[in-house]
Amino acid sequence: MTRQANIxxxxxxxxxxxxxxxxxxxxxxxxxxxxxxxxxxEAAIAQLGYVPNLSARRMGGGKSYLILAVNDRQRTLxxxxxxxxxxxxxxxxxxxxxxxxxxxxxLVFRLIxxxxxxxxxxxxxxxxxxxxxxxxxxxxHCDNEELVALLANRSIPCARVGQHDSADQINVFxxxxxxxxxxxxxxxxxxxxxxxxxxxxxxxGNSRRRVQGFREVLAKAGQPEETGLILxxxxxxxxxxxxxxxxxxxxxxxxxIIADNDEMAFAALHTAxxxxxxxxxxxxxxxxxxxxxxxxxVPPLTAIKQPTAQMIARACEKLIATARGENGSGNxxxxxxxxxxxxxxxxxx
Amino acid sequence: MTRQANIxxxxxxxxxxxxxxxxxxxxxxxxxxxxxxxxxxEAAIAQLGYVPNLSARRMGGGKSYLILAVNDRQRTLxxxxxxxxxxxxxxxxxxxxxxxxxxxxxLVFRLIxxxxxxxxxxxxxxxxxxxxxxxxxxxxHCDNEELVALLANRSIPCARVGQHDSADQINVFxxxxxxxxxxxxxxxxxxxxxxxxxxxxxxxGNSRRRVQGFREVLAKAGQPEETGLILxxxxxxxxxxxxxxxxxxxxxxxxxIIADNDEMAFAALHTAxxxxxxxxxxxxxxxxxxxxxxxxxVPPLTAIKQPTAQMIARACEKLIATARGENGSGNxxxxxxxxxxxxxxxxxx
DNA sequence: TCACTATATGAGAGCGCTCACAATTTGCCG
DNA sequence: CGGCAAATTGTGAGCGCTCTCATATAGTGA
Numbered sequence: 001m002t003r004q005a006n007i008x009x010x011x012x013x014x015x016x017x018x019x020x021x022x023x024x025x026x027x028x029x030x031x032x033x034x035x036x037x038x039x040x041x042e043a044a045i046a047q048l049g050y051v052p053n054l055s056a057r058r059m060g061g062g063k064s065y066l067i068l069a070v071n072d073r074q075r076t077l078x079x080x081x082x083x084x085x086x087x088x089x090x091x092x093x094x095x096x097x098x099x100x101x102x103x104x105x106x107l108v109f110r111l112i113x114x115x116x117x118x119x120x121x122x123x124x125x126x127x128x129x130x131x132x133x134x135x136x137x138x139x140x141h142c143d144n145e146e147l148v149a150l151l152a153n154r155s156i157p158c159a160r161v162g163q164h165d166s167a168d169q170i171n172v173f174x175x176x177x178x179x180x181x182x183x184x185x186x187x188x189x190x191x192x193x194x195x196x197x198x199x200x201x202x203x204x205g206n207s208r209r210r211v212q213g214f215r216e217v218l219a220k221a222g223q224p225e226e227t228g229l230i231l232x233x234x235x236x237x238x239x240x241x242x243x244x245x246x247x248x249x250x251x252x253x254x255x256x257i258i259a260d261n262d263e264m265a266f267a268a269l270h271t272a273x274x275x276x277x278x279x280x281x282x283x284x285x286x287x288x289x290x291x292x293x294x295x296x297x298v299p300p301l302t303a304i305k306q307p308t309a310q311m312i313a314r315a316c317e318k319l320i321a322t323a324r325g326e327n328g329s330g331n332x333x334x335x336x337x338x339x340x341x342x343x344x345x346x347x348x349x
Numbered sequence: 350m351t352r353q354a355n356i357x358x359x360x361x362x363x364x365x366x367x368x369x370x371x372x373x374x375x376x377x378x379x380x381x382x383x384x385x386x387x388x389x390x391e392a393a394i395a396q397l398g399y400v401p402n403l404s405a406r407r408m409g410g411g412k413s414y415l416i417l418a419v420n421d422r423q424r425t426l427x428x429x430x431x432x433x434x435x436x437x438x439x440x441x442x443x444x445x446x447x448x449x450x451x452x453x454x455x456l457v458f459r460l461i462x463x464x465x466x467x468x469x470x471x472x473x474x475x476x477x478x479x480x481x482x483x484x485x486x487x488x489x490h491c492d493n494e495e496l497v498a499l500l501a502n503r504s505i506p507c508a509r510v511g512q513h514d515s516a517d518q519i520n521v522f523x524x525x526x527x528x529x530x531x532x533x534x535x536x537x538x539x540x541x542x543x544x545x546x547x548x549x550x551x552x553x554g555n556s557r558r559r560v561q562g563f564r565e566v567l568a569k570a571g572q573p574e575e576t577g578l579i580l581x582x583x584x585x586x587x588x589x590x591x592x593x594x595x596x597x598x599x600x601x602x603x604x605x606i607i608a609d610n611d612e613m614a615f616a617a618l619h620t621a622x623x624x625x626x627x628x629x630x631x632x633x634x635x636x637x638x639x640x641x642x643x644x645x646x647v648p649p650l651t652a653i654k655q656p657t658a659q660m661i662a663r664a665c666e667k668l669i670a671t672a673r674g675e676n677g678s679g680n681x682x683x684x685x686x687x688x689x690x691x692x693x694x695x696x697x698x
Numbered sequence: 699t700c701a702c703t704a705t706a707t708g709a710g711a712g713c714g715c716t717c718a719c720a721a722t723t724t725g726c727c728g
Numbered sequence: 729c730g731g732c733a734a735a736t737t738g739t740g741a742g743c744g745c746t747c748t749c750a751t752a753t754a755g756t757g758a
Contacts, residue, residue: 006743006744007477008743008744008745009744009745009746010744010745018707018708019707019708019709020708020709020744020745020746021707021708021709021746021747022706022707022708024745024746025706025707028746031705031706032705032706032707033706033707034705034706034707037706037707049473049477051473051474051477051478052478052744052745053477053478053480053743053744053745054404054478054479054480055403055404055405055407055408055413055480055743055744055745056404056408056713056743056744056745056746057744057745057746058404058713058745059404059405059408059712059713059714059715059743059744059745059746060712060713060744060745060746060747061712061713061745061746061747062745062746062747064404065478077443077447079439080439080440080442080443080658081443085434085435085436085439086434086439087434089439089442090428090429090434090435090438090439091429093429093438093458094426094429094430097458097459097460098426106457106475106478106479107457107458108455108456108457109442109446109456109458110446111446124398124400125400126455128356128400128402129400129401129402129403129414129455130403130455131402131403131404269647270647273647298618298619298622298647309429355713355714357713357714357715358714358715359714359715367737367738368737368738368739369714369715369716369738369739370716370717370737370738370739371736371737371738373715373716374736374737377716380735380736381735381736381737382736382737383735383736383737386736386737401714401715402713402714402715404713404714404715405713405714405715405716405743406714406715406716407715407743408713408714408715408716408742408743408744408745409714409715409716409717409742409743410715410716410717410742410743411715411716411717699758700757700758701756701757701758702755702756702757703754703755703756703757704753704754704755704756705752705753705754705755706751706752706753706754707750707751707752707753708749708750708751708752709748709749709750709751710747710748710749710750711746711747711748711749712745712746712747712748713744713745713746713747714743715742715743716741716742716743717740717741717742717743718739718740718741719738719739719740719741720737720738720739720740721736721737721738721739722735722736722737722738723734723735723736723737724733724734724735724736725732725733725734725735726731726732726733726734727730727731727732727733728729728730728731
């Protein structure tokens, strides 16, 4: 353990017998450095244990090596406060941190209000203070054009996770409608004819796309309107319990439920139990899962597995590429998977 | 939305008709500024939408306004990768982010290897690069004196969450032994006479303290040695399943299990199910919970509720106070709670 | 061999802030 | 009202880097 507190680029330059600027070129992998010199400098860096000071790099007009990852404030805090896990956040950090680390970047995670006015205030505050090299927007912020415009205006690269085909940006997404459609088809094939979709929130584009996928399959299969019931669960356990409760109490109760997230799927299991319905014999349940944590549920949930971590990682990768001047923009669709576990079966009746 | 990209302290100074330094005094809440001047400057700040550049502040020799929160690398990544939630991490972020935000600080979350050599390398790398104003160490890093020494050597304030009474530091903790003891006493009172404790890892001081609390209560109650079985679950679901499986298959199977974390408690429920044992009638289960997420389990788990978010928040608070020169060091014990839900009952036989 | 480019290195300035100190104003006492 | 201390403001320097641009060296063809 070296006792020296602050080793600067100057120390390295001196040790290697070159100038500041040459060391800078080496650590930035710049061109125009002779191999021999490069090695000499690298040796000095290793020997002194030199690590560039991020703030100084930023001040020098260079990059900040910071990626700002933004998530929905209320929902995230609500989840944490209520002591619910935040699987989406977990997977987000997983994908984001590991990818950033790979490139010598740091991930800073931030919560931003959905309300546009405060959202803008909070975002501009944090980017002015941190000056990140890129910002990663998740649902529902990815749908907020004002935030995107703010970043464009400050010329900070922006990646949108969960946004489809918006021009000239980094967009990473999965086929939400297709996933919902596949789940719906699977239930129809099993023989179900009374389905319910517990929707998250119309505020989320992804949620809207799933409802749409659900509806389209039923329509295409020539099912009557009442085959597909849409419940409003707001992504929340208690709200979902209420709605599912009503649905299961009705005369023509659904025999299968698709839930927009894990929590509402658990709500379905819970409510089924209270109604004395066994899963999957009397009620099938499919979830959109943020994490395979659901595999520990009893019984293990059949679910659409979302590539959350992968999407975030890809977004970070493209953001960093862009910060390097490589133009990483484009549309990147990642594959989902319908994982059949133990909560789906043909209907009983 | 202002179009101006970079508003600096100089712009504010000019707008307010004062010097750079006076503005600096105002934003740092420094003394010796006339009320009238302060207001004039504040008005200019608000009007221009000025936000200090963090990197520049750091460069000026001031603070970085960054708190580094460190967690166990392998375990965290394992959890995420396996798709398990990371309730501890969630609560950590919850407590840390909200507290930091309150004081205008940013929280940077990092994973560090437990292996001391790589741990030191990684930590010194990240502090050299980020220059945080404080570092928050969680189990098992909080027990690693070498990391603490490294930080002391660099004179970076350090808070240890889950560490008891180490001199001259910020230590935040709960009474782990006491909590385990209370859970054990509760089971004895219910009439259980064959208990098992599924331990996490001896690498974790907290885990050791709980085992100790468990043992002491049994000893004090004059129970024979075999009353208290210790299983090695390594905080992991699959490992716990294995061990509990063996225990439940034995002739004198335990009638009650205390698990060192939620995941292993779920493992207990799972395994009980496989053995055809109903909970709580034939097996009682108590968990050390990282989050009340367990309340959604079926049946809802009786658990020791840890003040994770609060401990982290307190640690951040004291770290920031120390960074301000206020000496925040000391020992801070936060209260746990035994929450009796539906997985505990008197033994059947 | 000598221009004339490419390639490699170095020097100076400046990013936006906070230090330490100097300069100025104010308050208060005899 | 002079004079000294305290309160208030301003100035210069420098943090550690990366810009831009100038200089030095190497490489090429006629």
